[in-house]
Amino acid sequence: GENVEQHPSTLSVQEGDSAVIKCTYSDSASNYFPWYKQELGKGPQLIIDIRSNVGEKKDQRIAVTLNKTAKHFSLHITETQPEDSAVYFCAASSDNDMRFGAGTRLTVKP
Amino acid sequence: DTAVSQTPKYLVTQMGNDKSIKCEQNLGHDTMYWYKQDSKKFLKIMFSYNNKELIINETVPNRFSPKSPDKAHLNLHINSLELGDSAVYFCASSWAGRGTEAFFGQGTRLTVV
Numbered sequence: 568g569e570n571v572e573q574h575p576s577t578l579s580v581q582e583g584d585s586a587v588i589k590c591t592y593s594d595s596a597s598n599y600f601p602w603y604k605q606e607l608g609k610g611p612q613l614i615i616d617i618r619s620n621v622g623e624k625k626d627q628r629i630a631v632t633l634n635k636t637a638k639h640f641s642l643h644i645t646e647t648q649p650e651d652s653a654v655y656f657c658a659a660s661s662d663n664d665m666r667f668g669a670g671t672r673l674t675v676k677p
Numbered sequence: 678d679t680a681v682s683q684t685p686k687y688l689v690t691q692m693g694n695d696k697s698i699k700c701e702q703n704l705g706h707d708t709m710y711w712y713k714q715d716s717k718k719f720l721k722i723m724f725s726y727n728n729k730e731l732i733i734n735e736t737v738p739n740r741f742s743p744k745s746p747d748k749a750h751l752n753l754h755i756n757s758l759e760l761g762d763s764a765v766y767f768c769a770s771s772w773a774g775r776g777t778e779a780f781f782g783q784g785t786r787l788t789v790v
Contacts, residue, residue: 599776610781663708663732667720
């Protein structure tokens with residue numbers, strides 16, 4: 568089955584700095600790569616996603632990149648704000664199967 | 678309207694008991710999942726169902742038995758609860774196939790004492 572590795576496990580940045588979270592996956596059949604944000608006491612919520620026919624996607628301060636050859640994908644958050652503090656999960660999906668990375672706890676210090 | 682709803686939100690029970698967690702989605706999705714999130718926040722898939730049919734059973738002890746009476750519901754029954762079953766359990770739903778967002782419920786925090 569799919570195996571998703573995510574790094575770093577914790578990340579602390581100053582407000583206004585950028586944050587980068589990286590993931591790798593093992594199953595070449597995966598072709599959908601969502602990123603989820605989980606706030607305390609809540610379920611994960613989708614913040615951005617990318618499909619395998621696209622190399623990069625941007626939505627305001629958030630961007631994702633995908634290197635399908637290397638099986639790498641990354642989340643970039645620019646101009647971080649304290650409300651960006653949460654746990655972020657990458658995932659790789661194929662055929663009714665979505666596997667998550669171990670999560671990154673992002674702390675944005677004001 | 679809540680898209681994916683789970684009940685109960687909190688469940689405290691003694692070892693050896695049997696308990697159920699219910700999940701309902703009103704999004705019309707045909708695929709539903711159960712995930713277990715441990716204290717380290719790791720989200721591990723347990724089961725996925727497509728149109729009431731079991732698709733994934735990820736080496737979960739057979740004390741855990743999912744039941745899907747229809748494609749809008751996926752309930753999780755757990756027999757003979759153990760301390761190690763303590764975790765937050767999330768239900769999710771999506772459209773079948775690849776490339777679709779999964780919507781999560783708010784989670785059920787199960788504590789076995």
